[in-house]
Amino acid sequence: DAKTTQPPSMDCAEGRAANLPCNHSTISGNEYVYWYRQIHSQGPQYIIHGLKNNETNEMASLIITEDRKSSTLILPHATLRDTAVYYCIVRVVGNKLVFGAGTILRVKS
Amino acid sequence: DTAVSQTPKYLVTQMGNDKSIKCEQNLGHDTMYWYKQDSKKFLKIMFSYNNKELIINETVPNRFSPKSPDKAHLNLHINSLELGDSAVYFCASSLGTGSASSYEQYFGPGTRLTVT
Numbered sequence: 001d002a003k004t005t006q007p008p009s010m011d012c013a014e015g016r017a018a019n020l021p022c023n024h025s026t027i028s029g030n031e032y033v034y035w036y037r038q039i040h041s042q043g044p045q046y047i048i049h050g051l052k053n054n055e056t057n058e059m060a061s062l063i064i065t066e067d068r069k070s071s072t073l074i075l076p077h078a079t080l081r082d083t084a085v086y087y088c089i090v091r092v093v094g095n096k097l098v099f100g101a102g103t104i105l106r107v108k109s
Numbered sequence: 110d111t112a113v114s115q116t117p118k119y120l121v122t123q124m125g126n127d128k129s130i131k132c133e134q135n136l137g138h139d140t141m142y143w144y145k146q147d148s149k150k151f152l153k154i155m156f157s158y159n160n161k162e163l164i165i166n167e168t169v170p171n172r173f174s175p176k177s178p179d180k181a182h183l184n185l186h187i188n189s190l191e192l193g194d195s196a197v198y199f200c201a202s203s204l205g206t207g208s209a210s211s212y213e214q215y216f217g218p219g220t221r222l223t224v225t
Contacts, residue, residue: 025219032209036214038152039165041219042218042219043113043199043201043216043218043219044152044199044201044214044216044217046213046214046215049209049210049213051209085150087152093208093209093212094205094212095155096154096157096167097214098154098191099151099152099153101151
């Protein structure tokens with residue numbers, strides 16, 4: 001079973017920041033937070049991961065709370081192509097990915 | 110070049126048939142995976158191979174048999190197909206060793222299997 005809780009859906013205006021929350025209150029000290037997304041009819045795509053510190057790459061930023069019980073994925077300037085299902089996953093490095101239901105993000109013009 | 114490729118993209122077959130789905134990765138990764146995404150869109154891992162050795166084998170009917178001829182290929186053979194096998198099957202790969210980054214998984218485009 002997935003160890004994360006995400007809202008089922010969110011809307012975002014094109015060009016605005018999309019902030020996707022994830023709760024993982026039972027996360028263990030050696031578990032990382034990973035984010036993937038799945039655009040319609042495609043395979044999932046890795047976005048970012050983190051352990052304790054905030055992380056940023058060319059796609060997104062990941063903000064992890066100090067107690068690590070929740071995190072937020074930020075897409076700084078959402079475009080229509082960012083419409084997808086976003087999955088927040090916690091796991092120990094090397095263990096299997098367990099996908100939950102994810103959040104359907106709809107970016108609207 | 111496609112990093113993780115699968116063939117075929119679509120597969121329509123009748124109950125009771127045997128079929129195979131092929132997967133190839135050109136990323137030089139050591140670990141490969143098969144996932145199943147059912148009609149409710151839940152994505153579940155089925156198998157994982159590391160350097161041609163099976164390391165994850167979830168509760169999957171033994172009609173499903175993965176085969177890894179080399180570390181760049183992981184094929185999925187399904188015997189006696191059933192209606193419930195209809196789904197999208199995704200192959201993935203990861204570097205598999207070392208840091209957390211090495212476990213990022215790269216997914217193929219999927220194979221949509223329809224059993225009639």
